[in-house]
Amino acid sequence: MTRDEPADETPADEQLLVLPDDLRNELKEPLGPVETDAERLLEAVDGPIIAVGDVVTYHLLQAGRQPDVALVDGRTKREAVDAEIREAVTAGASLEVTNPPAELAAPVVRALRRALAADDPTTIVVDGEEDLVALPAIVAAPDGASVVYGQPDEGMVHVTVTDDLRDEMRALLERFEGDTERFWALLEDAASNGE
Template identity: 80%
Template sequence: MTRDDDTQPTSPDSDDQLLVLPDDLRHELKEPMGPIETDADRLLETVDGPLIAVGDVVTYHLLQAGHRPDVALVDGRTKRSAVDEEIHEAVTAGASIEVRNPPAELAAPVVRALRRALEADEPTTILVDGEEDLVALPAIVAAPEGASVVYGQPDEGMVHVKITDEHRAEMRDLLERFEGDTDRFWALLESDADA
């Protein structure tokens, strides 16, 4: 497993911090961005492009259904508690990138890792030290047309977002309302070069 160059713990004003979720946006993120499915096999019947999974339990259910996501982001936790050992072992078995991303933030290392994983030819699992939940937002912006982003909705199931220009525009607007360095965030997410 490789660690991204800049994944060491950092101070809050480090240049790794890009965006922070403001408290007044939290309620907007509670609404699912797509249909909720509880059966991984049924969900997979509607996937016909690259699949990006955000969350340990979601990734586990997709693996159990025989489908390895093209990109998976896991952090070893679900609903703020550690996942069962069986889930942890299954979802981290293929982890190839390890990055740090503090809760309620989008930091440079995880954005770089997402970009790299989306461009990789092989399925890529990103193990996040911290929290991976918010990475669903830039994944929706950066994923190719026709791709699927699947993330967990606590106590309800898996939310399936089939990528369209409309979804991308919604996520762009939402991310623009985060606090932090949005210019650098977009430069990192949308280019091959490190900004």
């Protein structure tokens, strides 16, 4: 990035999808049941866990389960998380990427692909925002995997990956603005390597 570029813009070759304004309200609805107790949530888990968000990841770690893939950005509800959470969720972080707010950029999609294919738990530290990564994670994760993300002021949303849900997320992602063809090429690589 040169000094002339605004800090919140992604280089054109790295930007894939941008969340259009008309989808923002639609995405506020949880995609699955909302749980406030991590231990109870874990009772319903059968397979790998992809955690999206610092507080969600922290609660899963506190309940004794390291997510197979965790995406964290050091923030919750647009505020910095406290030091205890930040240290707990970034300990042993494997990958660091940039992903601007309201976007899905190539680096985070590539990191998700690598994390899903890895044998060991992988934490991806995102400079920017990781919220939207739950959508491609649902598409790329294997059947029966759990994608868990935070619902502000409510709890943790637990989504169990199925073919129907994958199709729903594909349709939703098709409504984003940007280079969907390149996005799918990167993500399909993730799905084929992750299974």
